[in-house]
Amino acid sequence: MQETGCSLEHPSATKFRNHVTEGDWEKAEADLTELKSLVHLPQAIVRMKFLLLEQKYLEFLDDGKVLEALQVLRFELTPLKYNTDRIHALSGYLMCSDAEDLRAKAEWEGKGSLSRTKLLDKLHTYLPPSVMLPPRRLQTLLRQAVELQRDRCLYHNTKADTNLDSVSLLMDHACSRRQFPCYTRQILTEHCNEVWFCKFSNDSTKLATGSKDNAVIIWQVDPETHQLKLLKTLEGHTYGVSYLVWSPDDTYLIACGPDDCSELWLWHVQTGELRTKMSQSHEDSLTCAAWNPDGKRFVTGGQRGQFYQCDLDGNVLDSWEGVRVQCLWCLNDGKTILASDTHQRIRGYNFEELTDRNIQNDKPLDEGGQEGDNHREWLTHGQWIKAFRQLTDTVQVPVL
Incomplete structure (x- = not known):
């Protein structure tokens, strides 16, 4: 601010910040008078003064100045007639045996910069951003600048890291063309027909590929060169393999077929043995699957309206009609399954309670698809978005 001449906050707010940081409570209270005309809420000044006096009171107790603290409580805090319950709690701290006891009971950091910084964060909520800079505003602007540069980077293909410690602010972000997969490193020709699906294992040490030639090939990934070497071939799929999913511990691999496939194959990866071949009806279409986090159950379904929850032996534990x-x-709660369907929507299904929810409008629905009463708390909005991103974390290619 001194170098550029740009005033980013009101001078009275700057003085107020400095006086709070230094613990000069009399001058900080005087600054509130200057800020009164800049605050929109009528009761804001009273609330801010209460927070200042509360900090002043606690710091007197922290220093062992009980009489001074009592004076603040009786003649400054109480006359404000604000937050009586909090005043009663503060009066109880007079009985604390020492500073450590005070900090534990008040859940307070003690006299110093840490507690005063937290106080400023609370005080800021009553002041417009145009009056006082929001907390850590510079860090926020720098992080936004880094994110914008990464979004505009033509060859950036790694997960964005918002931690400023991992980047340099001395130069603009720019990925080299060498970091982008522009050249063919290896061509795999072991399949005899179109390759419909490929999926890396969770530990990234193996790659499974499914093909129209009715085979699944497991490839070993060299950790140094990243070259793939054929590990084993799993054969016998009647309809071809168009979808693959690894179990959470990479012990098992589920293989599904195209739309006319009514079978699901569950392979033991290490031994290459077929653990389960599931087929409920020849009219079914089992084209996708997902593992429960416990690795002991999975869900499968297709576009003909089948939706099953099964165990490792292929026994149907629950089913949902017409999806x-x-x-x-499968979400990490072990109960909720997200399903994208042919109606251009994503819904969450709970097999235990037989409830479902459309995550676009976040309203509970009963079994008949009509809005009804929800029987328990569902996941937060942020978790839905994260799960939606995971739902799309598959790679489907026509030719490998």
């Missing part, structure tokens, strides 16, 4: 499934994902 034309295109893709599935």
Whole structure:
């Protein structure tokens, strides 16, 4: 601010910040008078003064100045006639045996910069950003600048890291063309027909590929060169393999077929043995699957309206009728399954309670698809978005 001459906050707010940081409470209270005309809420000044006096009171107790603290409580805090319950709690701190006891009971950091910084964060909520700079505003602007540069980077293909410690602010972000996969490193020709699906294992040490030639090939990934070497071939799929999903511990691999496939194959990866071949009806279409986080159950479905929850032996534990499934994902709560369907929507299904929810409008629905009463708390909005991103974390290619 001194170098550029740009005033980013009101001078009275700057004085107020400095006086709070220094613990000069008399001058900080005087600054509130200057800020009164800049605050929109009528009661804001009273609330801010209460917070200042509360800090002043606690710091007197922290220093062992009980009489001074009592004076603040009786003649400054109480006359404000604000937050009586909090005043009663503050009066109880007079009985604390020492500073450590005070900090524990008040859940307070003690006299110093840490507690005063937290006080400023609370005080800022009553002041417009145009009057006082929001907390850590510079850090926020720098992080936004880094994110914008990464979004505009033509060859950036790694997960964005918002931690400023991992980047340099001395130069603009720019990825080299060498970091982008522009050249063919290896061509795999072991399949005899179109390759419909490929999926890396969770530990990234193996790659599974499914093909129209009715085979699944497991490839070993060299950790140094990243070259792939054929590990084993799993054969016998009647309809071809168009979808693959690894179990959470990479022990098992589920293989599904195209729309006319009514079978699901569950392979033991290490031994290459077929653990389960599931087929409920020849009219079914089992084209996708997802593992429960416990690795002992999975869900599968297709566009003909089948939607099953099964165990490792292929026994159907639960089913949901009339859901034309295109893709599935199990959330970490072990109960909720997200399913994208042919109606251009993503819904969350709970097999235990037989409830479902459309995550676009976040309203509970009963079994008949009508809005009804929800029987328990569902996941937060942020978790839905994260799960939606995981739902799309598959790679489907026509030719490998």
